[in-house]
Amino acid sequence: MATGKRRPLHPSSGGAGASSSGNLRSSHLNFRPNMNTEDRGGTRPTSTPPSVGLVLVTMLIHVCKKWLLFDVRLRIAIYCSALFVVSIVADFLPIPRTYFSKTDTFLNQVFVKWSWGWLLSFIIPWITLTSYTLGCGRRVIVAKHLARVAVATFAWWAWTATFRQLENQFGRCLNTRDPLLQTKPACLLAGRFWSGLDVSGHAFILIYASLILSEEASAFVGWEGIKDLVVREEHTRITMGDATSRPLRNLSMTDLGFLKQTHQALTPYLRGLFVGMTIQQLLWDLMLATTILYFHTMVEKFSGGLLAILTWYITYRWWYKLPKLRISPPSDGLFKYNEAKPSKEAGSTRVRRNTLNGSGPRFMGMPLRTGQEGAENLNQTRAAESEQSMSRD
Numbered sequence: 001m002a003t004g005k006r007r008p009l010h011p012s013s014g015g016a017g018a019s020s021s022g023n024l025r026s027s028h029l030n031f032r033p034n035m036n037t038e039d040r041g042g043t044r045p046t047s048t049p050p051s052v053g054l055v056l057v058t059m060l061i062h063v064c065k066k067w068l069l070f071d072v073r074l075r076i077a078i079y080c081s082a083l084f085v086v087s088i089v090a091d092f093l094p095i096p097r098t099y100f101s102k103t104d105t106f107l108n109q110v111f112v113k114w115s116w117g118w119l120l121s122f123i124i125p126w127i128t129l130t131s132y133t134l135g136c137g138r139r140v141i142v143a144k145h146l147a148r149v150a151v152a153t154f155a156w157w158a159w160t161a162t163f164r165q166l167e168n169q170f171g172r173c174l175n176t177r178d179p180l181l182q183t184k185p186a187c188l189l190a191g192r193f194w195s196g197l198d199v200s201g202h203a204f205i206l207i208y209a210s211l212i213l214s215e216e217a218s219a220f221v222g223w224e225g226i227k228d229l230v231v232r233e234e235h236t237r238i239t240m241g242d243a244t245s246r247p248l249r250n251l252s253m254t255d256l257g258f259l260k261q262t263h264q265a266l267t268p269y270l271r272g273l274f275v276g277m278t279i280q281q282l283l284w285d286l287m288l289a290t291t292i293l294y295f296h297t298m299v300e301k302f303s304g305g306l307l308a309i310l311t312w313y314i315t316y317r318w319w320y321k322l323p324k325l326r327i328s329p330p331s332d333g334l335f336k337y338n339e340a341k342p343s344k345e346a347g348s349t350r351v352r353r354n355t356l357n358g359s360g361p362r363f364m365g366m367p368l369r370t371g372q373e374g375a376e377n378l379n380q381t382r383a384a385e386s387e388q389s390m391s392r393d
Helices: 018-027 052-068 072-092 106-112 115-134 139-170 184-189 201-220 226-239 253-294 298-321 343-357 371-392
Strands: none
Touching: 052 201, 052 253, 072 201, 072 253, 072 298, 106 115, 106 201, 106 253, 115 139, 115 201, 115 253, 139 201, 139 298, 201 253, 201 298, 226 253
């Protein structure tokens, strides 16, 4: 039988050769990927897995948040109840004397008497670092945040000076009419007793400083999530994703890069300051309990605490929230990162997750689907996202 040449599967018009045969094979494949096509899709990048040290630090920060970021309204209710009820009990019933009943203790002499200095040593670097990050290095924003420190310092100085003036103006030295002894320092130096309205400066400063710490520390709520916001924003800008519902969408590329580097560099220092502020809060609550039990009368302690709460409310809950004010509240900057999501979005998120996960069989929490089920779920998800975008418009 005569044999003939077998015709090639992919005939070509050019000549044969080693190099041309390679080009021939690559040019006549049944499937060729398009190397010039730009991939603009894909899933969002995930964060890097945390180290053991970071996990331990996160656990410590979580415990500190439970105390330092305790509900401020409930904290005020506890303060007022203790100042009123416990103080009345301490006025009429003998309280056993302890180490804390002395005025010359280490905590009282070193910590409480210099409490405002201790407060400034923590909140000044805290406000500077947080505002520098949230303002992307703009000095004007940092100055607007530091103005809160100036206002608080002036309020503390004005009230303490007023307390001393009231005591000297309406008090008197007991069992003497000597005009030279009608001032508190002279009366006490002569070994006599001074009677007057001594508004508790300790109750005022301990409560006022505690409320300031709670307000300033609120900037750390959602702080760790800024890293993920930056990663998602970079991914969205590369892939030309949705231009809405992004906290960092108004930042320029320069500000976005500055935020990424600064947040990564300053977050470890902020964690240390947050732990230090929590220790301050614990010590001040301890010294406030000591003051309630052993020093001043109920009226003096309650009036001092009430003025502290009133000053905090006027500044942080009213003054700093005025729209045309130049003093910025905590966590204010070029973007919002710790705002609570509305319930409507939370409900839509739950619907989307239910659509994605389905209700079929699972393995280790992940659904088991066939290819057809996955395609159907994907179509349902896209339809839900399109309806949500139309409702936003």
